[in-house]
Amino acid sequence: MGKKVLVVDDDPDVRLFSVTVLEENGYTPLEAANGEEGLKMIKEEKPDLVILDILMPRQSGIRLYRELKTDKALKKIEVIILSGIAKKTFLRSQKALTEFGGEEVPEPKVYLEKPVEPEVLAAEIKKILD
């Protein structure tokens, strides 16, 4: 069994894409369809990597990322953001939340804007996990 990677995205097409890339490259994919479910699975399954969407029902990727990175037990888990939202927008939202009285969170290691070639995603995953 390869390393566990959790895909959090409400779009089944995107999940299918990421899951296939993971399977093809020998990782064990897990799926969550929204932020709430995603956080639950992170806590239960302790995956090695999370591939995270931003715009989702039931807690957005922005919140999930923040909760992950401010939790002592979970903050080591690596995150790849895969979203239609521009990186600039994501960082601006995080900055706003920090200024609003939150803890500072590090920038995500990898930020990919859709559409993404499977080879590019696979290469980024490998870079982090291998």
Next chain:
Amino acid sequence: MDKILLIDDEPDILRVLGISLRADGYEVIPALNGAEGLQAFSREKPPIVITDIKMPGMDGIEVLEKIKALDPNTEVIIITGHGDIDNAIESLKYGASDFINKPVRDEALSIALARAKEKLDIRQKLSEYTTDLEKKIESATRELRRQTNFQIKLIRSSNDGIVATDQDLEVVIYNPGAESIFGYNQNEVIYKMAITELFPPEIADQFREALKGENGMKDIAWRETAIVARDGLDIPVRFSGTILQENGKEMGTVAFFQDLREIKRLEKELVKSERLAAVGQTVAGLAHGIKNILHGLKGGSYLVDIGIQRDDTEKLKKGWETIKRNIGRTSNLVMDLLSYSKEREPEYDACEPNEIVNDVYELVKAKASENRVDIAVEPDDTIGEVIMDGSIIHEVLLNLASNAVDACLFDEDVSKNWQVKLKTEMEPQHVIKFEVSDNGAGMEQEVLQKLFTSFFSTKGHRGTGLGLMVSRKLVEEHHGKIAVTSQLGRGTTFTVRLPYRTVEAGSPEK
């Protein structure tokens, strides 16, 4: 100084009287007989003549006659001898002003002269007065004519259509402005048509009732309405009217029409260009939508590639389905874009709004219950069959209802019992209110502001970002209004108000 012609055949009298008159300040022209006197009269034109009655040759009566013939305004005083009453009376017949007896006394002479002068003065004043009056009448007539011409020109050159009638509602004034609105020529209308044939019935009735004093109305305030022109086209106009009165009695009507065709056209153009600008400005939003679809297509073809390489039918099938789904999303986006940027006239037909709401309910029910959202319909049962564009109601409500379910889906407060409500309500003035409310995520002020005008989605792959822009456009094309209230974390209510006509009346009011 007044001139006096003094005629007497006796040189002594002539001399004595002459001295006396000159002493009174007159200029005296003496003459010893009638012929000489008449000559002097023609030459000097004195206003007063004093003549002896008994003279050889031409006597005083004849002199009087001739002088009166030359100038009837001359005051002629006759000097009569003792017992000359008959002659004196005759002289009065010829228009003598006065007569004095011989021997002439100064007193009698001055009284006669004073009387003559008074008469002359009065005549002078009368003549001046008459001339003055004539002048005044002339200038008043000129002014009146000028004013009438001015008013006729004013009416003719007015851009507004002006139609005036007599008390039988027959048209008496119909200007070129009215020609261009109604499409009839002046000579087809003036004295030939009544406004009951020219105006829409509601306007004609208002005038008729006002003329009869039935509705106590004297002025009909400006309002927007439409008239039907000769070629059967509806012309949008602003209209106002007045009942013309004379001495408190109704004598006719006048109606004013402003042609709104150009304004309406410009308004339409403005709305269209705003919409196109919104599309243009939000190419970024469009690009975002396409990026998501592209990602789906890439994922699909990746799966198909793997399927082909490994001869894996399962992967092939999944990949192909993904591709098909994303082709569907592309087509949704394109259709939304098209229906947003294209002009469309509503197609009014008989429909039952409550039925349409039920159809919408059936369509979103599955998605709602899948996501633990209760959905309910609250129809107003007084709404029956009406004339509206049912497809507009359907499209708008379906969009709003599925948005409402999404709003519950995106709500982070999992403790709520999510509810979506679809309501209809009959409102006054032929309007039906449709309400779609939810108690889901709600929206911030910032989001509310750009809701109807921007290419904008907070729903990721679930929306094209155009739904509400399309809804607003459809509602406005149906001459209705769409509004929204929302509170973050509490829910959102969309209200759509659309005009309708009853099945008997035909297409809805514009």
